[in-house]
Amino acid sequence: MLLLPAGCGRGEHPPDAPTPGVDVRAYDVSIRLDPISLYLSARARLTVFHTADANTLDLQLSEAMQIRRVLVDEESVRFERQGDRLRIPLPEGDSALVTITYFGTATEGLHRGDVAGQIVTYSQAWPQHGAGWLPGVHHPSDPARFDLHLIVPKDYDVAATGVYESDRFRPHDSWRRYDFSLDADAPTYTFAFAVADSFVVVEDSTDSGLAIRHYILPDDARSAAGLERTPEVLEVLEAILGPYPYAAYSTVEIPMGYAGMENAAASFLSADLYTSSSGGRNALEEVNVHEAAHQWFGNDVVPAGWEDLWLAEGFATYLTTVVYEQMDGPEVAQERRVRMAQLGWRDARRRLVPEQYIDPEDLLSATVYKKGGCVLHLLRLTLGDDVFFAALRRLARDYADRPLSTEALRILLEEESGRGLDGFFAYWVYGTRIPELRIAWDRSAQRLTWRIEGDAGTLDGVPVELLIQQDGHTEVVNVLNGEAVLPGADEPRVLPVGVLMDVHD
Numbered sequence: 001m002l003l004l005p006a007g008c009g010r011g012e013h014p015p016d017a018p019t020p021g022v023d024v025r026a027y028d029v030s031i032r033l034d035p036i037s038l039y040l041s042a043r044a045r046l047t048v049f050h051t052a053d054a055n056t057l058d059l060q061l062s063e064a065m066q067i068r069r070v071l072v073d074e075e076s077v078r079f080e081r082q083g084d085r086l087r088i089p090l091p092e093g094d095s096a097l098v099t100i101t102y103f104g105t106a107t108e109g110l111h112r113g114d115v116a117g118q119i120v121t122y123s124q125a126w127p128q129h130g131a132g133w134l135p136g137v138h139h140p141s142d143p144a145r146f147d148l149h150l151i152v153p154k155d156y157d158v159a160a161t162g163v164y165e166s167d168r169f170r171p172h173d174s175w176r177r178y179d180f181s182l183d184a185d186a187p188t189y190t191f192a193f194a195v196a197d198s199f200v201v202v203e204d205s206t207d208s209g210l211a212i213r214h215y216i217l218p219d220d221a222r223s224a225a226g227l228e229r230t231p232e233v234l235e236v237l238e239a240i241l242g243p244y245p246y247a248a249y250s251t252v253e254i255p256m257g258y259a260g261m262e263n264a265a266a267s268f269l270s271a272d273l274y275t276s277s278s279g280g281r282n283a284l285e286e287v288n289v290h291e292a293a294h295q296w297f298g299n300d301v302v303p304a305g306w307e308d309l310w311l312a313e314g315f316a317t318y319l320t321t322v323v324y325e326q327m328d329g330p331e332v333a334q335e336r337r338v339r340m341a342q343l344g345w346r347d348a349r350r351r352l353v354p355e356q357y358i359d360p361e362d363l364l365s366a367t368v369y370k371k372g373g374c375v376l377h378l379l380r381l382t383l384g385d386d387v388f389f390a391a392l393r394r395l396a397r398d399y400a401d402r403p404l405s406t407e408a409l410r411i412l413l414e415e416e417s418g419r420g421l422d423g424f425f426a427y428w429v430y431g432t433r434i435p436e437l438r439i440a441w442d443r444s445a446q447r448l449t450w451r452i453e454g455d456a457g458t459l460d461g462v463p464v465e466l467l468i469q470q471d472g473h474t475e476v477v478n479v480l481n482g483e484a485v486l487p488g489a490d491e492p493r494v495l496p497v498g499v500l501m502d503v504h505d
């Protein structure tokens with residue numbers, strides 16, 4: 001996900017973890033939706049695996065949804081309901097098919113927006129708003145398959161999570177059914193669909209044959225040039241991380257409050273990005289790169305808990321700079337990493353893994369995005385490219401469809417590098433300090449000196465780059481304590497490249 005400056009509503013669900021021993025493997029969901037009133041009637045079939053001592057399935061479903069009945073292995077069962085919590089008894093054995101039939105007018109997780117007069121109805125599940133239309137375990141650590149059958153009035157077009165399979169209607173019927181299938185696991189917060197009067201679908205593919213579909217609202221078709229390099233973006237990510245996790249990739253233009261949302265195999269991108277002039281930078285492409293990177297980190301490798309959110313957002317932020325490094329060269333990546341390392345005093349010092357929080361939405365800050373990205377860049381500088389990128393590939397392989405915790409990341413990095421990283425993690429991940437860089441400018445001698453003063457030890461031996469800018473002239477140095485005579489007399493700027501530090505003069 002990527003934030004726009006305008007915020008989004010706060011959630012109302014506590015961030016609790018799934019019941020131990022219970023694993024929802026797959027959701028097969030049929031929803032008949034009126035895209036204007038948001039009234040829906042639905043049936044969700046959940047394939048559940050469980051241990052012998054786990055005898056209840058705890059799900060979250062909005063109170064606005066009335067439950068018609070619950071079947072377990074096709075037998076009607078009594079269930080408990082309290083607020084948006086639903087408790088369903090599980091049978092003996094190790095698996096069950098749980099079918100929930102429900103209906104109501106959605107009050108969360110479904111939205112309507114307007115683009116050039118066209119109404120678009122879309123879902124937004126992050127973090128737990130999927131409960132507005134889907135009974136589920138809405139926590140990142142229980143990813144699952146998702147088959148969606150969305151039935152809408154037949155003149156509408158639909159885009160959704162997973163791979164488009166078919167759409168059909170009977171001649172006498174006024175409804176059309178769209179089928180989508182997600183062929184590998186993803187967290188429920190990445191399950192999504194969008195309904196519009198009309199989408200223009202632009203098809204593309206990577207060299208290896210991965211199908212790409214861009215769903216664009218007709219008035220904006222002219223401005224989707226920012227999506228032209230999508231095949232190259234996916235190819236670069238595959239070269240860095242290993243195979244793309246799903247059978248196809250889509251982008252969907254949506255009038256939403258976030259800049260982008262990494263819905264599984266179908267990144268939703270804000271309609272604002274298609275129409276704004278981006279002042280030399282391609283904002284639409286940048287957000288698409290971020291959400292594409294999430295298909296590996298966030299959707300395939302899932303965070304073990306909300307507190308590990310930086311394992312999704314920090315990775316997507318940093319991988320975006322790596323994609324641009326590969327596509328456009330090291331100077332473009334440098335400039336992006338300078339921006340990544342610029343964040344407010346509080347955000348720079350906040351722990352990457354929070355000790356406590358009330359709502360997952362409270363965790364969306366520059367800390368998880370930019371500090372998270374900077375910590376990954378510093379790990380790369382500390383461990384070297386070979387070890388760092390081998391570790392990323394191993395993470396993507398070993399943790400596919402599995403929850404990754406911050407501690408498991410540390411252990412894997414220690415195994416790959418043969419180095420102890422307790423101190424690194426204590427300072428940069430769990431700590432609340434950053435080093436200080438003291439700079440002094442002697443105008444008459446045109447001499448700049450710089451020196452690490454606070455917590456210098458944490459950067460010992462690390463080839464940190466500093467960008468020195470003066471009058472449009474840029475020089476890169478990679479010593480942390482040094483001096484240079486500059487060509488001009490104007491006060492220079494010293495910018496750390498992708499490493500957090502407080503720059504004082």
Ligand SMILES: [Zn+2]
Binds near residue numbers: 002313
């Ligand atoms: Zn993101």
